[in-house]
Amino acid sequence: MLEAAAALDFHPNMIARGLVTARTHVLGVIVHDVSDPYFGEIVRGLEDAAHMRDHRVFVCSSDRDPDRELAYVRALIGHRVDAIVFAGGAIEDRSYRTQLKRLLEGFRSLGGIVATLAPHAMRTPSVTIDNVAGARDMTRHLLDLGHRRIALVAGPEHLRTSHLRLRGYQEALADAGVTPDPDLVEPGGFTTEGGAKATVALLARTPDLTAIFAANDVMAFGVLHELADEGLHIPHDVSVAGFDDISMARFALPPLTTVRVPMGELGQQGAHLVVDALAGRRVRSQSLPTEIVVRASTRRIGR
Amino acid sequence: MLEAAAALDFHPNMIARGLVTARTHVLGVIVHDVSDPYFGEIVRGLEDAAHMRDHRVFVCSSDRDPDRELAYVRALIGHRVDAIVFAGGAIEDRSYRTQLKRLLEGFRSLGGIVATLAPHAMRTPSVTIDNVAGARDMTRHLLDLGHRRIALVAGPEHLRTSHLRLRGYQEALADAGVTPDPDLVEPGGFTTEGGAKATVALLARTPDLTAIFAANDVMAFGVLHELADEGLHIPHDVSVAGFDDISMARFALPPLTTVRVPMGELGQQGAHLVVDALAGRRVRSQSLPTEIVVRASTRRIGR
DNA sequence: ATGAAAGCGCTAACAT
């Protein structure tokens, strides 16, 4: 009978099944933007592992807009997804947090699972990396290279991930006894455009900088671009470092020194975590290691 | 009563609704790889428009593997998605085509809609660009700049999009009376890695080339990288052009001359097309315009 | 062992 079904391309109706089993085999992932390489790679990993374990995934790009994010969460609950995965860092916004919390309580009472792939205050199982350590390591690397005037192109202000990477940078400077200079820190919004703009500001304000650490690779591309535009040579005049190691990073000119974040694995482990939890297995949060990858965009200071 | 529902965070069950209305408000999009910038931007556009019109989207990265693609189509049918959108060009494979055709017949008989955002032989409504014209225009641009030895880093061999872009290149050369040289054409698999490798091969085989046209931007990044590695200056020694205009293209070093494909709009129009069709409106295929965007990676030949 | 029936949460068609 099963062969007959297969031969006739009979497709059992997951919708009907979902109604009775209360399991839809669908996961929702909320990202800032799927077309951002960082999130694209996470979604790809998540999708792969989910597909392997017979689950489908809804992509939801929120642009970090609280209302849009909430609207997506409501829609996902309406579709009775089995789990919601928050891929990006928490948006620091009081009203958003309260509303989200309420929604998620309802979702959980429906049997839903929530997980995060980035720093959140919520007590949900998560797969993350240590943002503070990553930023500290890279800053230390720059320090070891002899740099003292190290600028940071930071992430968006209201984002937890930004705070953590900023803290890592500050900690490394403090450890090395370098006086922190607020003028050396400029937010770049985690966009290439923003990275370029921040570079303009930094160059004007602190022309004595010798290195620029961008809190993500996408911004580092903007830094590289702007510096080249100014006729500055990298790494001769200025060293540049990024964070994430998106696949384009090694093809930047010059190839970008960066903190490798295993985005694909973050997504995969995230999928496994929620599917395991749905199967009733007890799951635990984990932290994946980061690693400095030194390429040609950074160099020892000085002649 | 409705207010009470809203206040209590009551989320009507779309699953149950789907069972009776035979509409799930879910779209499936099949892409080569969400983490590829080209597809990432398409998915983003599709998702935006779908979300606006109250539909959710399943992402399915097939890696252009026929079996994986077929498996995804089966899964999507099982989930009774309202529509399946094929974002990538047709895979030229006999057995795959037959099987796909059968599956889609079943899907249609269930009331499903199929659409494509790239060249396919299927007679489905589509939103596309003219790949031949785009490649012809760019080749002509290079020709106008005085180039005669123009290499092409082509796409994967079994892909319809590759054939079309190759044809545009060939047509422009023929129009200009330039003898085509098969040695100037090397496939690069539509990956950055492949673009770099193709460059190595081309440089060895045809050292007299003065321009390299990569059939997509992702490969152009590899070309740029490899050329820089060889100590060649762009555009002084070699002009480089791409295709797609992914958001990183203007931040390449030097900024990449390319054929602008409106990926986001492709996705948006794709979503509107299928949602309109689902609403019973009669829809028609459309072709979106491409445009040459000249940046710093190409220059007039010459001494 | 196999088969019949109830019910998941909705919508639509019906009756009041």
Add this chain to the structure above:
DNA sequence: ATGTTAGCGCTTTCAT
């Protein structure tokens, strides 16, 4: 206008 009921395609329970 309102309320009631049948049924969507499955799984699960219960009777045979």
